[in-house]
Amino acid sequence: IQKDHTTQKIKIYTVEGSDDVGIVLEVLKVATALDNIPRACCMLVGLAYAVNLAYPKKLRYTFEVFQKLLLKLDCSKLSLKVNSLKNKLLT
Structure with missing residues (x-):
């Protein structure tokens, strides 16, 4: 550590x-x-x-997916990349 x-x-x-x-x-x-x-x-x-x-830059989108898509915390504010992933998952 x-x-x-x-x-x-x-x-x-x-x-x-x-x-x-x-x-x-x-x-x-x-x-x-x-x-x-x-x-x-x-x-x-x-x-x-x-x-x-603030999430580490290299893991920003990983944490955003965990937080906003999987845990549904503050999911109304998605980055463009995560929103695109969400749309792909829903279709």
């Missing part, structure tokens, strides 16, 4: 040999003992939405 903080601002971590799964924001563990990766993903998206975090 410590060595990746300069390149990874938002991270879901797992500890090998343990069931510890958690979330790190800017080097700080903000959630631990989440049991599994899917729960950590949901918690990360919810956390980002609740505190209005």
Whole structure:
């Protein structure tokens, strides 16, 4: 966790040999003992939405799909790329 903080601002971590799964924001563990990766993903998206975090540029659209299409949070404001994906999925 410590060595990746300069390149990874938002991270879901797992500890090998343990069931510890958690979330790190800017080097700080903000959630631990989440049991599994899917729960950590949901918690990360919810956390980002609740505190209005800016998504990492490389993962912007991934997070937007999770938040707005899958979780239906703030789904009235879609980027053009995500809106295009939504339209393709509905046809």
